[in-house]
Every structure is written in C-alpha cells, then in structure tokens.
Amino acid sequence: MLAKAKKPKWERKAEERPGALLEAALDVFTRQGYRAARLESVAEAAGVSKGTIYRYFENKEDLLKRALQDKVDVKIAHAEAALQEIRGGADVKLRYILDRYWKRAMEPDWGRFHRLMFGEIASEQPLLFRFWIEKGTVRAWKLIEDIIRAGQAEGAFRKDADAQGIAQFALSGLTHQAYLKMHLGQRGSGVCPPDRIFASSFDLLITGLKPKTPAGKNHD
Amino acid sequence: MLAKAKKPKWERKAEERPGALLEAALDVFTRQGYRAARLESVAEAAGVSKGTIYRYFENKEDLLKRALQDKVDVKIAHAEAALQEIRGGADVKLRYILDRYWKRAMEPDWGRFHRLMFGEIASEQPLLFRFWIEKGTVRAWKLIEDIIRAGQAEGAFRKDADAQGIAQFALSGLTHQAYLKMHLGQRGSGVCPPDRIFASSFDLLITGLKPKTPAGKNHD
Amino acid sequence: MLAKAKKPKWERKAEERPGALLEAALDVFTRQGYRAARLESVAEAAGVSKGTIYRYFENKEDLLKRALQDKVDVKIAHAEAALQEIRGGADVKLRYILDRYWKRAMEPDWGRFHRLMFGEIASEQPLLFRFWIEKGTVRAWKLIEDIIRAGQAEGAFRKDADAQGIAQFALSGLTHQAYLKMHLGQRGSGVCPPDRIFASSFDLLITGLKPKTPAGKNHD
Amino acid sequence: MLAKAKKPKWERKAEERPGALLEAALDVFTRQGYRAARLESVAEAAGVSKGTIYRYFENKEDLLKRALQDKVDVKIAHAEAALQEIRGGADVKLRYILDRYWKRAMEPDWGRFHRLMFGEIASEQPLLFRFWIEKGTVRAWKLIEDIIRAGQAEGAFRKDADAQGIAQFALSGLTHQAYLKMHLGQRGSGVCPPDRIFASSFDLLITGLKPKTPAGKNHD
DNA sequence: TATGAATGAGCCTTCATTCAT
DNA sequence: CATGAATGAAGGCTCATTCAT
Numbered sequence: 055m056l057a058k059a060k061k062p063k064w065e066r067k068a069e070e071r072p073g074a075l076l077e078a079a080l081d082v083f084t085r086q087g088y089r090a091a092r093l094e095s096v097a098e099a100a101g102v103s104k105g106t107i108y109r110y111f112e113n114k115e116d117l118l119k120r121a122l123q124d125k126v127d128v129k130i131a132h133a134e135a136a137l138q139e140i141r142g143g144a145d146v147k148l149r150y151i152l153d154r155y156w157k158r159a160m161e162p163d164w165g166r167f168h169r170l171m172f173g174e175i176a177s178e179q180p181l182l183f184r185f186w187i188e189k190g191t192v193r194a195w196k197l198i199e200d201i202i203r204a205g206q207a208e209g210a211f212r213k214d215a216d217a218q219g220i221a222q223f224a225l226s227g228l229t230h231q232a233y234l235k236m237h238l239g240q241r242g243s244g245v246c247p248p249d250r251i252f253a254s255s256f257d258l259l260i261t262g263l264k265p266k267t268p269a270g271k272n273h274d
Numbered sequence: 275m276l277a278k279a280k281k282p283k284w285e286r287k288a289e290e291r292p293g294a295l296l297e298a299a300l301d302v303f304t305r306q307g308y309r310a311a312r313l314e315s316v317a318e319a320a321g322v323s324k325g326t327i328y329r330y331f332e333n334k335e336d337l338l339k340r341a342l343q344d345k346v347d348v349k350i351a352h353a354e355a356a357l358q359e360i361r362g363g364a365d366v367k368l369r370y371i372l373d374r375y376w377k378r379a380m381e382p383d384w385g386r387f388h389r390l391m392f393g394e395i396a397s398e399q400p401l402l403f404r405f406w407i408e409k410g411t412v413r414a415w416k417l418i419e420d421i422i423r424a425g426q427a428e429g430a431f432r433k434d435a436d437a438q439g440i441a442q443f444a445l446s447g448l449t450h451q452a453y454l455k456m457h458l459g460q461r462g463s464g465v466c467p468p469d470r471i472f473a474s475s476f477d478l479l480i481t482g483l484k485p486k487t488p489a490g491k492n493h494d
Numbered sequence: 495m496l497a498k499a500k501k502p503k504w505e506r507k508a509e510e511r512p513g514a515l516l517e518a519a520l521d522v523f524t525r526q527g528y529r530a531a532r533l534e535s536v537a538e539a540a541g542v543s544k545g546t547i548y549r550y551f552e553n554k555e556d557l558l559k560r561a562l563q564d565k566v567d568v569k570i571a572h573a574e575a576a577l578q579e580i581r582g583g584a585d586v587k588l589r590y591i592l593d594r595y596w597k598r599a600m601e602p603d604w605g606r607f608h609r610l611m612f613g614e615i616a617s618e619q620p621l622l623f624r625f626w627i628e629k630g631t632v633r634a635w636k637l638i639e640d641i642i643r644a645g646q647a648e649g650a651f652r653k654d655a656d657a658q659g660i661a662q663f664a665l666s667g668l669t670h671q672a673y674l675k676m677h678l679g680q681r682g683s684g685v686c687p688p689d690r691i692f693a694s695s696f697d698l699l700i701t702g703l704k705p706k707t708p709a710g711k712n713h714d
Numbered sequence: 715m716l717a718k719a720k721k722p723k724w725e726r727k728a729e730e731r732p733g734a735l736l737e738a739a740l741d742v743f744t745r746q747g748y749r750a751a752r753l754e755s756v757a758e759a760a761g762v763s764k765g766t767i768y769r770y771f772e773n774k775e776d777l778l779k780r781a782l783q784d785k786v787d788v789k790i791a792h793a794e795a796a797l798q799e800i801r802g803g804a805d806v807k808l809r810y811i812l813d814r815y816w817k818r819a820m821e822p823d824w825g826r827f828h829r830l831m832f833g834e835i836a837s838e839q840p841l842l843f844r845f846w847i848e849k850g851t852v853r854a855w856k857l858i859e860d861i862i863r864a865g866q867a868e869g870a871f872r873k874d875a876d877a878q879g880i881a882q883f884a885l886s887g888l889t890h891q892a893y894l895k896m897h898l899g900q901r902g903s904g905v906c907p908p909d910r911i912f913a914s915s916f917d918l919l920i921t922g923l924k925p926k927t928p929a930g931k932n933h934d
Numbered sequence: 935t936a937t938g939a940a941t942g943a944g945c946c947t948t949c950a951t952t953c954a955t
Numbered sequence: 956c957a958t959g960a961a962t963g964a965a966g967g968c969t970c971a972t973t974c975a976t
Binding site for chain 6: 283
Binding site: 087089090169170172173174176177178180183184187188191192195196212215216218219220222223224226227228229230231233234237238243244245246250251253254255257258259260261262263266 | 305306307309310389390392393394396397398400403404407408411412415416432435436438439440442443444446447448449450451453454457458463464465466470471473474475477478479480481482483486
C-alpha cells in the first residue's frame with residue numbers, strides 16, 4: 055500500500071507519454087494521411103524524439119492501430135454515455151440524436167478522421183476498419199433504428215417502414231453530406247448550407263415516417 | 275513456318291499505350307492508393323516497363339491527374355447520355371435514376387474509385403477533387419432536384435419539401451451506404467442487404483415527398 | 495564512270511549525315527557539357543532521330559571522340575595553313591600571330607570548346623586530351639618559340655631569354671585570360687578589358703625580350 | 715577484456731561529420747567531376763552511408779556549393795594570412811609571391827580543383843564561380859598589381875607598364891601552365907619542366923618591367 | 935530512459951542503348 | 956536505312972527503423 059503510492063516520476067511519465075503520442079499520431083495521420091505522414095512529424099507533435107516512439111510502439115503500423123483503437127474507444131464511450139439521457143417521444147429523441155450527430159460531424163476533426171478511415175484505413179487495416187464500423191457506426195444505426203421502432207410502437211411512425219434500412223440510409227446521408235462539406239466548404243455553387251441540409255433531411259425523415267392516415271386523429 | 279513464330283521483346287503500340295496506361299494506373303491507384311502504389315506496378319499492369327510511362331506522362335502526379343480526368347470525363351459523359359431517355363411521371367423517373375445509380379454503386383470499381391477520391395485525392399489534389407464533385411456529383415444532385423421540382427409542379431410531390439436539400443441528402447445516403455457495402459460485404463451483422471437498403475430508402479423518399487393530403491383521394 | 499555518277503540520294507545522305515552529327519555533337523557537348531548533354535539533344539540539333547546516331551557511332555563516347563578528333567584536325571589544319579604566310583621581322587610576326595590567336599580566343603565557341611576540353615575531356619578522355627594538346631597547343635608553342643629564336647638570331651631579341659619557356663608562358667597567359675573573359679564578361683570589377691590585356695601582355699613580352707643594351711643605341 | 719572489443723556498426727560523430735563530408739565531397743567531385751560523381755562515392759569516402767549526407771546537406775547541389783564555399787574560404791584565408799609578411803623590394807616580393815603560388819599550383823589537388831571550377835562549376839554554378847573568381851583570383855591579381863605599382867613608385871619598374879594588365883596576364887600564364895602540367899605530366903615532348911617555366915616566366919616579367927634606361931646608372 | 939545520428943531499402947526519374955516497324 | 960517506342964540500369968532522395976551515446 056505504501057509502496058504503491060511511491061510511484062517514481064519517470065514511471066508516471068512512461069505511462070503518460072503514449073497518450074501524448076497517440077493523440078499526436080492521430081492528429082498528424084488525419085491531417086496528412088497515414089502514408090504521407092512522417093514519424094518525425096508525429097514525434098515533433100508529441101514533443102518527443104523519433105526514437106521514443108519505438109519504445110512504446112512496435113512500428114508505424116502499430117502506432118496507427120493503437121491510436122485509432124484509442125480514438126474509437128473514446129468515441130464509442132462518449133456516444134454510449136450520452137445515449138439514454140434523452141426523454142420524450144420518438145420524434146423528439148430522433149431530432150435530438152441526429153442534431154447532435156450533425157453538429158459533431160460539422161467539426162473539422164471529425165471530417166479528417168473520417169477521411170483517414172475511409173481513405174486509407176479501410177484498405178490498409180480492414181480489420182480495424184471493420185471493428186470501428188461495428189463498434190461505432192453500426193451501434194449508432196441501431197440506436198436510430200430502436201428509436202424508430204419505439205415510434206412505431208407508439209403509433210408515432212408508420213408500421214410498414216423498414217426501421218433498420220431507413221436508419222442506415224438516414225445516418226449515411228448526414229455522414230456523407232458532412233464529409234463533402236469539409237472538402238467543399240460552404241461556398242460551392244449548388245451546395246446547400248449545413249442547416250438547410252439538416253432541416254430538409256430531418257423533414258423528409260419525419261414526413262416519410264408519419265403514418266399515412268393518422269388513425270386516431272382521422273376519426274375525431 | 276515454325277521459325278517465324280519468334281516472340282519480339284516488346285511491341286510498338288504508341289496508339290494504345292496511353293490509354294492502357296491510364297487504365298492500368300487507375301486500377302492500381304484505386305486498389306493500392308496513390309502513394310502506396312509503385313509506378314512499376316502500373317507499368318506491369320499495363321504490360322510495359324517503368325520507363326515507358328515517362329514517354330507519355332510527365333511523372334506520377336501527371337499520370338494520376340490524367341487518369342482521373344479521363345475517368346471523370348467518361349463517367350460524366352455516360353451519365354449525361356443516359357439522362358433524358360426516361361419517360362414517365364416524377365416518381366417513375368426518380369426510381370429509374372436512383373436505381374441506376376445504386377446498381378452502378380454496387381460494382382466494386384465504383385467503390386475503389388470513391389475510396390481513392392475521398393481518401394487521397396480530396397487532400398492531395400483538391401482542385402481535381404472539386405472539379406470532379408462539381409462536374410459529377412453536383413450535376414447528379416441537380417438532376418434529382420429537378421425531378422423533384424417537376425413532381426412538385428405536377429402535384430405528385432408536396433410543394434413545401436426542400437427539393438435541393440432532399441436531393442443531396444438522398445443521393446448521399448445511397449452513396450455512403452454503397453461505400454460501406456464495399457468494405458463490409460453483405461455479411462456484416464446488423465447491416466442491411468443492398469436491396470433492402472435501396473427499397474427502404476426509396477420508400478422513405480417517396481413517402482416523405484407525397485402530398486400530406488392527396489387532393490383527389492381525400493374527397494372519396 | 496557512268497555508274498559512279500549515278501549516286502543514289504540516300505548514299506550521299508549517308509555520307510553527309512555523320513558530318514552534321516559531328517558538328518551538332520560538338521555544339522551540344524561544348525554548350526551543355528559532355529555528361530549533361532542528352533543524345534536526344536544532339537540528334538535534334540542534327541535534325542535526325544536518336545536511333546540514327548547509332549548507325550554511325552558506336553555510342554556516346556565514340557561520338558564525342560570522333561567529334562573532337564574532327565574538330566582538332568580542322569583547327570590544326572587551319573592553323574598550319576595560316577602560319578607561314580607572314581612576312582616581316584620577328585616582332586611583327588609575333589604580334590601578328592598572337593593577335594590572331596587572341597581574336598580567335600575571344601570568340602564564344604572557342605571558350606566553350608576549351609571548357610569542354612579542360613573540364614571533362616581532360617579527365618574522361620585523357621588520351622584524346624593529350625593528343626589535342628600535342629597536335630594543337632604544343633605546335634602553337636613551337637611556332638612562337640621558333641619566332642622568338644629567329645628574333646634572337648636576328649639580334650632583335652636578347653639571346654639569354656628562354657624561348658621555349660617564354661613561348662609557353664605567354665600563350666598560356668592569353669589562353670587563360672580569354673577563358674576567364676568568357677565566364678566573367680567585360681563588366682567584372684577589376685577585370686581588364688580584352689584590348690588592354692592583349693596590349694599589356696604583348697608589351698611585356700616585347701619589352702622583356704628586347705636586348706638589354708640595344709647594340710646601336712649603346713654608343714650614343 | 716577480450717569481449718569488450720566489440721565493434722559498433724557505426725559511430726556517432728555529429729561534430730566531425732559535416733567537415734569530413736565536405737572534404738570527401740570536394741575530393742570526389744574534383745577527381746570524378748560533379749555530375750559523374752555518385753553521392754554514394756562521397757559517402758563511402760567519408761566513411762558513412764548515403765543517407766547520412768542528407769542529415770547535413772539538402773541535396774547534391776547543396777553539398778557541392780558548401781564544399782566549394784568552404785574551400786574558397788580556406789584558400790582565401792590562407793592567402794590573406796601569408797600576404798603581408800614579406801619584406802623587401804618589389805622584385806623580391808614579386809618573386810616570393812609568385813614562387814609561392816607556383817609551388818601551390820604544382821600540387822595535384824590544386825589542379826583538380828581548378829578543373830572542377832573551370833569545367834563544370836563555371837557553367838553549372840555561375841554565381842559560385844564568379845564569387846570564387848572575385849574573392850580569390852581577382853584579389854590575387856590585385857596583390858600582384860599592387861606590388862608592381864609599388865615597384866613603379868620605387869623606380870624599380872618602368873612607369874609606363876600597365877600594372878593591372880601585366881599582373882593578370884602573368885598570373886594567368888602560371889595558372890594555365892600549372893593546369894597543363896597536371897594533365898600532361900613532365901614527360902610530354904616539347905613541354906618545359908616546371909622549374910624552367912617558372913624561371914623563364916619570372917625572367918620575362920622582371921626584364922619586361924625594368925626601366926628602359928635605368929636613370930641613375932646611365933649618367934655615371 | 936531518451937535522444938537523434940546513422941542506416942539502407944525502396945521508389946521516382948533519367949537517359950544511353952536497343953530494336954520493332 | 957531511319958525512326959522513335961521501349962527498355963532497364965543507374966542514381967538522387969526519403970524515411971522507417973536501429974542503435975551508440
């Protein structure tokens with residue numbers, strides 16, 4: 055008990071260093087691309103020297119994997135945490151969760167991360183890519199799907215809608231739009247501003263999910 | 275007769291070389307990524323030696339640019355050609371065009387091409403990327419948008435829908451789903467099969483666009 | 495006799511081609527340097543294609559050798575021809591021949607030729623270089639030396655002067671000065687203009703060669 | 715004790731590397747020519763591997779420039795240092811300084827250095843070449859010129875001699891002769907041995923500079 | 935343990951040379 | 956015989972990785 059508290063400085067350091075490296079690596083890789091990025095840039099960004107990387111990671115690929123793993127874990131944890139807090143009807147929940155996603159997707163680092171994942175990791179680290187999709191994306195789909203299902207159960211949404219397909223389609227629509235925004239900026243001719251994209255997407259979704267003839271209300 | 279069958283060390287095919295190289299380059303670049311691809315692989319794929327590339331292209335970057343340009347031109351030409359042939363109401367047109375897009379997007383080379391574009395070209399050749407988006411993607415959006423507008427004019431679609439926003443959202447939804455399919459395959463747990471994705475996406479779109487109280491039917 | 499006159503065109507061409515190539519090669523090599531020059535440049539300058547060079551020359555080195563050999567032969571022939579035409583005393587002859595040399599050395603192609611010889615040929619083709627020196631330079635020295643000796647015999651130059659050493663030194667002085675002029679131009683600060691260099695060089699030479707106590711004048 | 719004598723794969727000599735590389739580069743470049751020299755040869759000569767060069771120099775050209783700059787600086791510094799130590803009349807000074815120059819010029823590395831400068835640098839690095847000429851050659855000319863002028867002021871040399879022109883001519887004569895010696899060796903037929911060249915050159919110079927009628931002595 | 939000098943495999947590019955046409 | 960497309964060895968440069976300090 056006593057001995058445990060007496061952690062030498064360098065040991066703590068050794069624990070912390072990988073964190074800084076992981077962060078730096080992710081930042082550099084997402085900005086410059088995995089292959090294009092030099093390990094020296096990562097070291098510099100982390101404030102350590104090139105050689106130090108090899109104390110904590112086997113090689114460049116290992117650094118990539120661990121950095122992504124780390125990020126994926128964090129992202130998923132965050133998402134999970136924020137999930138069940140919402141109260142309200144299915145449409146309220148849906149708006150809340152999609153709005154949240156859209157806002158996050160508008161941040162620059164989100165776009166860079168996705169570019170890395172879809173561009174290089176998808177082909178060079180397929181297992182990792184799939185892991186990320188399954189732990190992150192698929193889970194998000196599921197979430198939306200569940201909300202839709204709940205809505206159907208409530209009678210707020212029409213029962214013949216394919217909850218799963220629609221959830222996936224809708225989230226993909228937002229994801230890809232966000233992705234394009236990063237590369238094109240707002241100005242591109244013929245490109246909707248973010249707010250309108252979200253508004254019309256959500257409008258389509260809600261309208262498309264509404265019961266055709268709102269049973270109860272029709273009679274009254 | 276027997277002796278005549280001598281095999282030349284190489285053949286003189288100045289006319290076909292550039293095209294073959296362009297094709298080989300695109301194939302190799304989309305499969306391996308631009309940076310990761312060695313020029314020697316391209317040469318090999320085209321059945322020539324490394325040096326030959328430099329007779330027709332200035333350098334690796336030039337080869338990339340021209341290969342993409344070429345592809346983009348071809349794609350756009352194809353799309354343009356097939357556009358106006360469709361007859362029928364807005365909903366028929368919409369189904370036809372989206373179905374076409376979806377089928378194309380299910381082909382493996384489409385996915386690889388997109389991965390290259392969104393992964394490396396977007397960051398390393400931004401001008402080329404934007405050109406592609408503007409000539410290809412934005413034009414496709416426009417097409418969908420116009421069909422929706424026509425449907426609104428006909429009374430087939432509700433007038434308060436944001437044609438532009440919905441068009442972009444919908445096409446992005448399909449694009450991104452197709453993209454994921456390439457990497458995940460059909461089997462992934464929790465992943466809808468292609469047909470269902472398309473069906474439910476189209477269903478959402480049509481349902482979401484329908485007039486709230488279909489004028490004629492209301493009276494009956 | 496009849497048959498000989500009927501020389502087909504291509505046969506004449508074949509004879510002429512090497513001449514044009516030789517000239518082009520020398521021009522290109524002297525301008526760009528032997529190693530830096532591409533054979534394609536030579537071909538282009540000669541108005542033929544790359545492959546044609548190999549019909550007449552074994553390889554790049556052979557082309558260089560033959561082009562130089564050719565040039566050396568021509569230069570020497572020219573020099574020899576113009577040598578014995580001069581009449582007059584030793585000092586007149588000396589002025590004539592050095593003036594001639596200086597004027598030639600001021601022409602740009604002379605400088606380029608020397609740069610090639612002293613820069614690359616001297617180390618890469620030592621035998622050829624030596625041949626050139628012996629056939630050209632040494633012969634020129636000899637010529638000056640002989641004129642000085644003649645002057646000594648006439649009593650115009652002092653007898654204790656080392657005719658050979660002085661001849662070589664003097665010609666080298668002019669050669670090197672000409673060489674520098676090519677690279678520095680006239681403007682360089684602290685650099686004498688060509689005319690003054692020649693005038694003062696010749697002045698030094700003549701003055702330095704004059705008998706210490708000019709016989710006739712001694713008596714006065 | 716025995717086990718300790720382990721030979722490391724390489725040694726860490728950050729301080730000495732640049733200097734050693736500079737030296738090796740100059741040696742290799744002057745021997746093989748700049749373009750002909752492979753960077754690997756330079757590395758080998760310096761006892762390091764190819765890649766190490768790039769830690770200290772940007773590229774081949776940078777290495778060349780810095781090696782030359784370095785050499786020029788050293789040469790000029792040496793020359794400057796040894797200048798003003800000489801005492802005596804103008805003729806003594808002149809002999810001293812020319813003798814010194816001649817001896818230096820007889821050393822093999824001097825010749826190789828000049829071949830590089832005049833052969834390749836003059837055309838490929840004109841600015842550097844001009845810098846060298848101005849800092850080195852022109853300054854040396856000036857020195858000789860000043861000595862001649864001093865001699866003229868003292869009455870040791872005739873006043874109507876063109877000090878500048880003669881200084882340049884004389885130094886060029888020695889320079890070029892030294893240059894030829896390197897390539898021809900002593901043996902060449904019709905080529906004066908070094909000592910005689912210097913002796914006769916100096917003799918011509920002194921004799922050519924002496925006052926025509928040594929004023930004082932004439933009257934007595 | 936951290937550093938960064940040193941290594942060397944790898945890849946783009948050039949160009950002398952060959953050879954199908 | 957002339958052409959110029961094709962070859963492939965060579966060399967400059969980069970950077971992941973190793974290792975002396």
